[in-house]
Amino acid sequence: MELAQAKSFFIEVRNKLIKARKLGDLDYNLKNKKNIVKNNTITNVLGTYKKLAKRANDIILFVKPNGDIMAVNDVALYKYGYSRKELLAMNVFGIRIDEQSVVAGDLKTSEEKGILFETVHRKKDGSLINVQVNSQGTTIAGKKVIISVIRDITERKNMEEKLHYVARHDYLTGLPNQYYLIEYICQMRKKSSLKTSAILLANIDNFKIVNDTYGYSAGNSILIQIVKCFQFNLREHDFFVRLGKDEFAIIMPNIDKEEATLLANKLLAVLKQENFILGENFFKVSVSIGVGFIETIQDIDNAFSYADVAMRTAKEQGKNRVVVIQKMEDRMKVIENNRILTQVIDAIKKNKFKLFLQPICKIGNDVLHYEALIRMIDDQGEILMPAAFIPVAERYGLMSQIDQWVIGTAIKMLESRNDLNIFVNISGESLGDDSILQFIESHIRNSIINPCRIGFEITETTAIKNITKAEQWIHRLKALGCCFALDDFGVGFSSFSHLQKLPVDYLKIDGSFIRDLDSDNTKRALVQAMNVVAHTLGKKTIAEFVENASIWKILNELNIDYGQGYYLGMPEPIFKVNLLR
Known part of the structure; x- marks a missing residue:
């Protein structure tokens, strides 16, 4: 009962x-x-x-x-x-x-x-x-x-565990994914002392050629074989993660620098010798590996940066090699990182950002509202996508200032267009800053817009990490009349109890579950399960990355409430947005 x-x-x-x-x-x-x-x-x-x-x-x-x-x-x-x-x-x-x-x-x-x-x-x-x-x-x-x-409630708990596993593991290889990696790092930070450890970032060389030449199915087969090869040669307690389609991370706890370098070179050598099976043929692959070191708890974030710069340096030096970097300042990549940092600071001072709007659509393609997506203008006047500057802004604590710009600009847009409803993203940094919440409340109260026309998105991972703050934000802004969406639903899944604590209006199902939905029955079942959970909790669902008509048709069949993606509408400046679609 x-x-x-x-x-x-x-x-x-x-x-x-x-x-x-x-x-x-x-x-x-x-x-x-x-x-x-x-x-x-x-x-x-x-x-x-x-x-x-x-x-x-x-x-x-x-x-x-x-x-x-x-x-x-x-x-x-x-x-x-x-x-x-x-x-x-x-x-x-x-x-x-x-x-x-x-x-x-x-x-x-x-x-x-x-x-x-x-x-x-x-x-x-x-x-x-x-x-x-x-x-x-x-x-x-x-x-x-x-x-x-x-x-x-055994069946429900089993479903929770399955979704929890799926959210923390790579679908293809079964390896932990980047969200599981975040949990692992958090556990590392809780240790009172930390012995020297190493971080390896490995990227498969020219993997795009494999997919383009032989198809994604063949590429997936090669990836699985590479993973097994690595697993056979790693130590039992090494933490092996798939970060992206052709990129992996390995955290090696309690290992000195010499041993870590030897193990990285061993992985490289083993991969060189391995003949990977592709149909009736054998196929050779190589890998570029970057190594960074963790000597204190404070070194964890820097070590990832060191390993990333090292891996990219290995690529630039001809691939198929190991590069070890202990000091980021020794590498030219740091100059590029600092250049972007300077541009972000300059953009904040001189208002060199632009806001694009992408529609969230109902069945029949009517617009529910628009998501505000930020772009930055670089020194040459070119438009930079968020992936080029947001990671730097996050690393150096600049996201709160960027969020304030986005919120202020979105409110001005709403004041100029009374036919728009806009949702803006809130970063984890801003979520922990009470002054940003006060800034939002003040701007909404002092504007001429109805608060129901502006909404906010936070990622599930951010909300779970800051559950108390997330509850505070949602309750206070909903009290004004604003709406809330939980973004990237599924990838940071912890427990349905978190969803019961967060009175959001929408759950945005992460695009990783939507891609290939028209050719992957497992993903279809997972999306259907998440939709049932959302509706049971009284929340509407939005599917991200709707990229073609067949996926949109399946989402409609599954009773997903809304969709967002290039098939339904590209991000555009406000002057190109036509409300009546």
């Missing part, structure tokens, strides 16, 4: 008790406030309860405050595998796997004020089921009784 159903159940039981009193089953003295219990009164009343319990689809237990089971419904017999006689001789301490102190505490809370929680129960055969328990104390014939309505 859901909570509302449980309440209805208890009310119905109460009414039965009142009726039983009137019929003489209970003689209740209102003046003296005493219960005069006739013979077998509790048995008769429990019989009334059990008649109601038979209509339930969930397990129902009638329990004494000490945990002894007094009565059960037929569903309990089926779910637990015990006979009625066996269950009535048991105590709830024998069903739950929690510590006895925890069970005792829950019984006390149930008796005093009621409780709703999730736990695990053990069946007669020893197997476990995940359950949601709604327990409420009541009084029957002057005796305290706890009624527990128990729902088997």
Whole structure:
């Protein structure tokens, strides 16, 4: 039963008790406030309860405050595998796997004020089921009784685990992905001390040629073989991650610089010698590897930068080699990084950004709203895409200033066009800055726009990392009338409990699940599952990366609410946006 159903159940039981009193089953003295219990009164009343319990689809237990089971419904017999006689001789301490102190505490809370929680129960055969328990104390014939309505949520939990695994692992190779890598790094940061470790970034050379020449299926086959080759030669506790289609990261904990360099060169040599099977032919591949080192906890981010510069240097020096960089300042790539940093700072000072709008469409291609997408003008007057400057801005703590520019510009657009609704992205840096939230609230209040015309997006990963801040932002901005979307849904998935805490209006299903949707039945099943979850939680879904008509058609068949992608509309400056589509 859901909570509302449980309440209805208890009310119905109460009414039965009142009726039983009137019929003489209970003689209740209102003046003296005493219960005069006739013979077998509790048995008769429990019989009334059990008649109601038979209509339930969930397990129902009638329990004494000490945990002894007094009565059960037929569903309990089926779910637990015990006979009625066996269950009535048991105590709830024998069903739950929690510590006895925890069970005792829950019984006390149930008796005093009621409780709703999730736990695990053990069946007669020893197997476990995940359950949601709604327990409420009541009084029957002057005796305290706890009624527990128990729902088997094992299937839901299994789905959570599958989605959690999918979100943290690469679909093709089964390796951890970049979101799992973030978790791993967070764990590294929590260590009080850290021995020298190494980070290897490996990029398959000329892999695009393999895909273009032999097709993606052949390319995937080669990738899987490369991964197995690497795994065979890595140490057991090395953390091997797929970052992108042809790029991998390996974190090697507790390894000195010499050993890490030797292992990197070993991987290179093994790959050179390996003959990869491609149909009836053998195929040779090479790899460029960059190595960075972590000597203190503070070095973690820098080590990735070192490894990235080293890997790109290996590419530029002819590929098929290992490059080790310990000081980024020694490499020319740092100059390029600093050049971009200077341009970002200059763009913030001189307002050298542009805002493009991309539509989010309903079925039938009507526009729901537009997402604001930022571009930057470089020194030559060329437009730079976010991937060219956002990582630098994030690394050097400039995203809050950029977010403020985007928000201010979006509000001006809305004031100039009363036919627009716009959503803007909020970075993780801004989410942790209360002054940015105050800035937004102030700008909305001082503008002439209706707050419902502006919405905000935060990524699922950012929200989970800053769950308290995310709740604060959402509640305060929704109080003004704004809407909220959770971006990249699925890739940072942790638990449905997080979604229940975040009262967002839309869940944007990450594009990695939408790409190839028209040729991948597994992705179709996952998208369908996420849509069901979203709708169950009362939220609308938006599919990202809708790139062709067949994907859009499938999304419509799956009852996805909205879509966004090049097929539905390209990002455009505001003067090119035509509202009536």
